[in-house]
Amino acid sequence: MKTVKELEAIEAELIREALQVQNACNLSGVVYSFANAMQALCDLAHEQGKGTDWKNTHRVSRLYADKIKDLTGELRFKNGASDYNEQDLSNF
Numbered sequence: 001m002k003t004v005k006e007l008e009a010i011e012a013e014l015i016r017e018a019l020q021v022q023n024a025c026n027l028s029g030v031v032y033s034f035a036n037a038m039q040a041l042c043d044l045a046h047e048q049g050k051g052t053d054w055k056n057t058h059r060v061s062r063l064y065a066d067k068i069k070d071l072t073g074e075l076r077f078k079n080g081a082s083d084y085n086e087q088d089l090s091n092f
Contacts, residue, residue, distance in 0.1 A: 002047055011060075014040055018063035027071045034064040 002010075014037050024030050041055045055061060 007044060007047060011044060014060045018060045021067055030067055
């Protein structure tokens with residue numbers, strides 16, 4: 001088990017990396033980095049007894065999600081993925 005100081009250092013590094021990603025222009029690189037960050041957040045959550053909501057709403061998750069939205073543009077589905085229909089692909 002890691003000490004509180006070690007956990008805080010890991011979290012601080014994840015935050016630094018998420019902030020650095022804000023200048024990125026390569027979606028695949030951002031997604032790859034996000035996957036690694038989420039694995040680290042999962043490990044931190046497990047060590048601290050925290051759950052899915054903590055990971056989903058963590059500032060690292062939000063920074064990456066915001067950057068992905070920035071790189072991909074506006075969401076075109078009013079109701080999320082439930083609006084997706086293969087026959088409507090031509091509307092993109």
